[in-house]
Amino acid sequence: MKKLTLLFLLSLVWLPNIYAQIKRIEPINWWIGMHNPNLQLIVYGKAIANSDVKINYPGVRLVKVNKVENPNYLFLDLVIEPSTKPGKFQITLENAGKELAPYSYELKSRDQHQVKAQGVNSQDFIYLLMPDRFANGNAKNDVVEGMRERGVNRDSMYYRHGGDLQGVINKLDYLHDLGVTALWMTPVLTNDMEQASYHGYANTENYQIDPRFGRNEDYRKLGAELHKRKMKLIHDVVPNHVGLNHWTILDKPMPDWVHQWKGYTNTTYKDQTIYDPYASTSDRKKMTDGWFVPSMPDMNESNPYVQNYIIQSHIWWIEYAGVDGFRIDTYPYNDLDFMAKWGKALINEYPSFTYYGETWVHGVANQAYFTGGKTINQQLDTRLQGVTDFQLQYAISDALNNKMDWTGGVNKLYTTLATDFVYQNPLRNVVFLDNHDMSRFFSVVGEDIDKYKSAMAWLLTTRGIPQIYYGAEILMKNFSNPDGKVRDDFAGGWDTDEQNKFTAQGRSDVENDMFNFMKRLGNYRKNNAVLQTGRMMQFVPEGGIYVYFRYDDQKTVMVIMNTEDKSIKLETERFQEILKGRQKALDIISGKQYTDIREFSLKPKTTVVLELQ
Structure with a gap:
């Protein structure tokens, strides 16, 4: 005893x-x-x-x-x-x-020879992809023991399909050939959730790449391989929330590590309450502090420990992997005071670094409110440099799908751009046609090739930073109901695929035509500053015809968009303010030379891009 x-x-x-x-x-x-x-x-x-x-x-x-x-x-x-x-x-x-x-x-020691924090700007052309659905370069990491969701099932839109970082690395030359200069992937951090872990927006680790995508070293290698090709790496960050299985949620450091409510409280998704001068305090709190969905706890960004945790983890990835820019998920749901502090911390460390926020809102003023500079009487300078320009996405859709009237059709496009005065620098905004949450634009325009080419011509010639969603160049289609339908695999990314659309031989004639259209325009943009940083002049649309110019001291590019269902003849005398008597032009897409553009004919629903001679 x-x-x-x-x-x-x-x-x-x-x-x-x-x-x-x-x-x-x-x-x-x-x-x-x-x-x-x-x-x-x-x-x-x-x-x-x-x-x-x-x-x-x-x-x-x-x-x-x-x-x-x-x-x-x-x-x-x-x-x-x-x-x-x-x-x-x-x-x-x-x-x-x-x-x-x-x-x-x-x-x-800091690697002084490593390329990092270059910033992403209007000189760039962004390609967005979902790594799980793009290409599988290492089948050995398809299933990882110990992960809550282990299965790979390519027949289901809800399960993982096996794409990974090595698969992306293997296809960088394809992107480079297209004229792409920056790669944005949906989040790649460990997402150890029971279901739908492939999308990455409920991370459960802050410092680890999801092992089904690869290792931290693979991500660093991806950054290096991009930089070899004079391309950039955009890292998708999610400061607003984490996954329910995040290690700091399973055993919280303190009760207010996340926003707590008496019972589960969802965000209202009402961005208006953030800037509404008449909004109730309770409505505003539900918007910012409510959880995005039940599986994504809302981080308490007013907690100084949470602030340090988020800021340091984001700086860590810039330094470790050579990240050049951030795309910020669900920006309006964050604590804007914190985001201003966050932005200052990043720029103090990396003065050339850039970031833009997802602002899925309705209205130019709504969108501009979240940008930096206090340009529209905001009470706070968020320091947000640019946004995902949803207002222009709505406008180009309206322009191509609806008849022109006083406010709609191509007038919507003109009017939206006319309100660029609300931004500190509209060239920092990311313009796009679709993404991983939206219906693919080819379907939005009814699979009309002419309309689709018009949209792409506009995208790559308007102001801002153009972004396309993977497969847009080969006419991938579908509507986002549910969103898994717009997240199909890129055919040819898996060894067992019957078709390989990464190659001309694997694409149909119409797919090759679209790919080559974008390749010509994408590379022209990459090699001509006029479409990157050139000034813009637009003219009031008449009869469904919209004309605008990009110009600098070296070149002038004229874009003519016919949104009508009939051919038109355009008298160009109206544009002499910028034409200045020039009559010759080169069609960027077809290579056709025009010796006299005083009267210009255009087929229905088409857009031409002309370099004035």
Whole structure:
């Protein structure tokens, strides 16, 4: 009995040594020589809160140990002095006079030769893809043991299909050939959710690539391969929410790590309440603090620990993988005060870095409200550089599908662009026809090739940063009801595919015609600054005909859009303000030379792009 009592007492002495151990620290590493010397480590382990923390490394100062409600967490405030050398150091916990197993933490040298943080701007042409649905370059990671959703089923739109980062790397030359200069993928972080994990918008880790897409090293390799081709990497970030299985949600550091309600409360999706001068406080709170969906807890971005966690994880990916720009998911649902702080932190570290926000709202003023510069009497400067320009997407759809009247048809397009004065810099806005949440535009225009080419001609010649959705160049189609229908696999991305539409031989004649149309225009845009940064002049539409110009000191490009169902003859005398007597022009698409454009004929529902000679 005495021996049993003694063993029990000894076990109590050793309890801290058994249980108080560090399981993880994030960020998973850091770098010396960063602009901001401050670093907050989130330290996680069973019952570590009562432990003393020891760090002994030249140039690293432990300023404060923050204890929170959950005893499994400590938040360590460090200062990394400019003189600090790269290397590993031990973070040691001491409990009841006993040192527990140390945790080795690394400070790395910044890779001065790595291309990163270039920024994405109006010189670029963005290609959006969903890695799970684009190409499978490594079948070995299709199924990963331990993941909640393990199956691969290409016959179902709801399951994973097996596409990965290596598959994307294998197809970069295809994108380069098309004239693409920037790649945006839907989120690639670990998304360990029970279902629909392929889309990535409910991440469960902040510092790990989903193993079914590959490893962190594969993502870094993707950035390097893009940069070799003079292309850029856009990282899709989701500061507003995480997945319900995120490790900090399964064991929250504190109750207000996420927004909590008495019962489940969904966001209202009413962006108007953010800027409505008459909105109720409760409506505004539901919009910003309500959960996007039940499986995506809403992060409390007013919590300083949450702020540091988000900001540092985003900086980490820029530094580690050479990210050039961010696309910010569900921007209006974020805490705008925090997003202003977030933007300042990024630009302080990387002055050339750029980011744009998803603003799926209705109305130019609604959209502009979320942009930086306080241009329309906002009470806060969000510092948001650009937006996904949904208003122009609505307008081009109206222009091609509806007859012109005082407000609709092509007048909608003209009027929307005429309100660009509300933006600090409209060239930063991303213009697009469709994306992973919307009906494919080829279906929106009734699979009318002429209308579709008109849309693409407009997209690649109007102001801003053009973006296409994967497969747009080969006429992929469908309506987003449900959204899985617009997320089909790119044929040829899997070894077992019967057709390979990455090659001319695998495409039909009409698909090749569309691909070549976009390739010619995409590469012309890439090689001609006039369509990137040139000024714009548009003329009031008449009879369904819309004419605008892009021009700089070297070149002038004229775009004529006929939205009518009949051929037209256009007298160009009206445009002499910019034509200045020039009569010769080159058709960018067909290569046809015109010796006299004083009167120009145009077929129904077509658009021409002319370089004035």
